[in-house]
Amino acid sequence: MRLVVLGSGGREHAMARALLKGGHEVYWGPGNGARGDWSPLEDAYNLDKLQALQPDLILVGPEDPLADGLVDQLQERGLQAWGPTAAQARLESSKAWSKQFMRRHGLPSAEFAIADTLEEARAAIHRLCDQHGVVVKADGLAAGKGVVVAEDERSAGQAAQELLAKYGRLVIERRLLGQEASWILLLRPDGFQALPLARDHKRLRDGDAGPNTGGMGTVTPVESPFDLDQLGRDLFAALEQEQLNYFGALFVGLLFTSQGPQILEFNCRLGDPESEVLLESMPGDFLQALQGAQLPAWRGCCLDVVLAHPGYPETSSPAMRIEGIPEGVTVLHAGTRRDEQGQLWTAGGRVLHLVAHAENYESAQREVYAAAQKITFNGRPAHYRTDIGRTLAGRL
Numbered sequence: 001m002r003l004v005v006l007g008s009g010g011r012e013h014a015m016a017r018a019l020l021k022g023g024h025e026v027y028w029g030p031g032n033g034a035r036g037d038w039s040p041l042e043d044a045y046n047l048d049k050l051q052a053l054q055p056d057l058i059l060v061g062p063e064d065p066l067a068d069g070l071v072d073q074l075q076e077r078g079l080q081a082w083g084p085t086a087a088q089a090r091l092e093s094s095k096a097w098s099k100q101f102m103r104r105h106g107l108p109s110a111e112f113a114i115a116d117t118l119e120e121a122r123a124a125i126h127r128l129c130d131q132h133g134v135v136v137k138a139d140g141l142a143a144g145k146g147v148v149v150a151e152d153e154r155s156a157g158q159a160a161q162e163l164l165a166k167y168g169r170l171v172i173e174r175r176l177l178g179q180e181a182s183w184i185l186l187l188r189p190d191g192f193q194a195l196p197l198a199r200d201h202k203r204l205r206d207g208d209a210g211p212n213t214g215g216m217g218t219v220t221p222v223e224s225p226f227d228l229d230q231l232g233r234d235l236f237a238a239l240e241q242e243q244l245n246y247f248g249a250l251f252v253g254l255l256f257t258s259q260g261p262q263i264l265e266f267n268c269r270l271g272d273p274e275s276e277v278l279l280e281s282m283p284g285d286f287l288q289a290l291q292g293a294q295l296p297a298w299r300g301c302c303l304d305v306v307l308a309h310p311g312y313p314e315t316s317s318p319a320m321r322i323e324g325i326p327e328g329v330t331v332l333h334a335g336t337r338r339d340e341q342g343q344l345w346t347a348g349g350r351v352l353h354l355v356a357h358a359e360n361y362e363s364a365q366r367e368v369y370a371a372a373q374k375i376t377f378n379g380r381p382a383h384y385r386t387d388i389g390r391t392l393a394g395r396l
């Protein structure tokens, strides 16, 4: 099959590798500094060029082109795409719409209110803030910067003012407590296949300290304290009723609370950095899996540690020279580029993903952290968390 992957992050690098493993002809663009056996795509989002390539399937990685209707445009040209239309992608691109969808179908999720003005936001905060605080979310896509977990009414009001000024409409949510997990469903119009649970580590520093980021590392599998089968069936029935059962990935952000699993959010794509561990440890062919083939039993543990620019998440300048990448560890590129001499440079906040798939978390940790110590940005160590997978080591 001739397959196209669109996007330029670690997720798309993982997608391209997984498809190549299945023996397919893979084109990838815009890409980044990674090298591999795919064909690079110049001018990747040019629809005429994509059409001329006559691919069997185009897999769209990131959220922005999905929300902007890229799949609609591809379908209008008779091209087969993996990803939702803009209308279906509203599950991710509008938090307010997605919370209303959950409410319409009785899917478990925190109590919420929608606010278009500061006055409405303050009233909602007053009603929903308790001793655990309250969550203030921008309605639209905000690249991970649109959610504030506020400890009290005063800081929630401040966050609401800032987010309203920047993004407009808000969702105010009661704060729930529990362990988070990322649940990715490979959706098809007639069914779905759930991948094993993964866990992202969103804070910049060890012990979940520091600011929120796009994700500093992931692990899979993680155990669920609940049987998720019924939730999956209810969710798919709800999607079907509203014709949201598209051909693509649905990322369900879950929180395991004392009241059972609660849905925090939907993303209409593969997670990043969840894809890096899920696709690297997937036991069968990714293309067949997304077309509905049941995957065999998953084995072992997979861990991803992100190496970030020292200025991340505030800045990714200046570009830094990347050196010391050792042999024998899987390195997925995110914010990297190569110069004309082939030298690798940082070109973003999250730069590299080091991934290890091993029998247990201890072995995966040893492998990844030995490699992380050897890689330098301008001769200095990169920033990375040293505790990815620590709480799971010894448990599986």
Ligand code: GLY
Residues within 6 Å of the ligand: 200, 214, 215, 267, 270, 271, 272, 273, 274
């Ligand atoms: N890891 C969270 C996301 O992909 O949005």
